[in-house]
Amino acid sequence: MSAAAPAAAPRVAVMGAGAIGTWMGAALAEAGVDTTLVARGAHLQGLRQQGGARLLGPDGERTVPVRAVATAAEAGGPVDVVIAAVKAHDLVGAAPAMAPLLHDGTVVVAAQNGIPWWWFHGTGDPGRTLAAVDPSGTVAAALPPACALGSVVYLGASIAAPGAVDTRPEAGLILGEPDGTTSPRLELVASLLERAGFPVRRTTDIRAEIFTKLMGNASINLMSVLTRAGLGTMVNDAGTGPIIERLMREITEIAAAAGHPVRLSVEERIAVTRRLGDHKSSTLQDLEAGKRLELDALGAAVVELADIAGVAAPTLRAVYATADLQARSLGLR
Template structure:
């Protein structure tokens, strides 16, 4: 099986290490990460302290790659648009594309019965460009449950059990879905097959759309936020708004908000991906995580005042960092 991982940051890097011995693997990287991995390979440090290092084939772009059987799309949501035309050149009619982005994906309303079938969200896919250029038949949705961070280029730390939920967009349990789950199970992941991947997205979104932006603004870890009376109260208010929007669009929440906060607390002193991006001066996934929920809330006529306030603050912070080519990190 020919497999291409597009974007090997912390999540894509873990997938690369785990799959490296099971397929013909190519990893698409850039910058310092490309140089480090090409020279030294990828090193994964697990929660238990075990270290594993693998060599992988690296490229800087998709140009020149042959048709791929499996594409793991693990770049940030706002980076997908510029890759679309190159992705189209490396797919065949049975290629599987795994989308590993946080937030509401561009394909959310594909193969979904009801009045919003094939609707596109401007916050994540302006003018429906991605939707109209990537065949939704090729996509298997995923929800990633991994707390991880890039220690330095080519070195990744995994801070919890590596779990991934997989689901067809139409809710079926297809043979290809079973095949992918088996592949990732063999690779060492806890791979779960889901018949309602969208509810799984909302379950994770509870945490992503609340903890990520609050941590980015305050530079607190998950545990810090949960231990704070004011932090926890704010998170629960944001989660309430997220749940109302999700339920309007059919999401089922299998646990309570309080239980979801407890899950985050148990991860400990972990810096969210959005906080890590702020520290490195990178663009944050603001629209995929918050803008999309706010947009859906407006469609449903559901008020989301806490989400909008946090969005505004994060937008100001992101614009300042971009305009100054800066970064913001508190060294202790």
């Protein structure tokens, strides 16, 4: 009997290669992983003109050769791993466009902030959906929740110029299966990202990790729409600091009621925020750039989960409603 042929090397595509996606894809390519970036606009042109991604960071600057295309159809067929790095509110449009990248076993790493479309997959209530993140069911139809691998991204990055990304290494990445198992595909994705130089932690409760990050995103980001202030200014202010603390306490209450208690205390999370200084939240950066704001997955979906869990969350509801009205008045919804 002849020996079995070795498994083919995995192919990866990054859908929505902005700052974080470009960094992840370039690092994978630099580590020898067959990687394609799906980007657009001036950033795509910069990537092509340079022959790759220019990465700027604490250790200097380098250009990493990596393939960049405008559409998934140009990626050369299905891949084994798709890193979905588009903003959560862009996923309704982007999900159907990913079809050329998918085969029956493709893993879709959901690298968005906030509550994801697959939230109820692997639970006792798999048929439930969240209107805030997938109102028409378009995302679930294009990306069946069974293909999703949950992730939480703790990396800082911004587009410094077309084709160039300013990177700020932070805590790294957390990966977990929606059903809490430790699977071969989880290990595959984790090992690829570790090979690319990212710290990766595996978890059996990815929802608790999502709620832990939401302690910041659903408080700091929403408040930054109202105050237009940096993190340090808001948490240290005598007026807004207590509001942020109340928001974080309500998020922990929702998480506990949903069965996924967070791993940090409110005091610990505020201390982390203070250490970040007066950094601007990603939502404030989008507001200042005139981009659509990521309020559905960070605000509306959390309010929806509060309703499901029977949690009052009055501060969250008031802050989200005010931020939403502000965004609509600016044409950013």
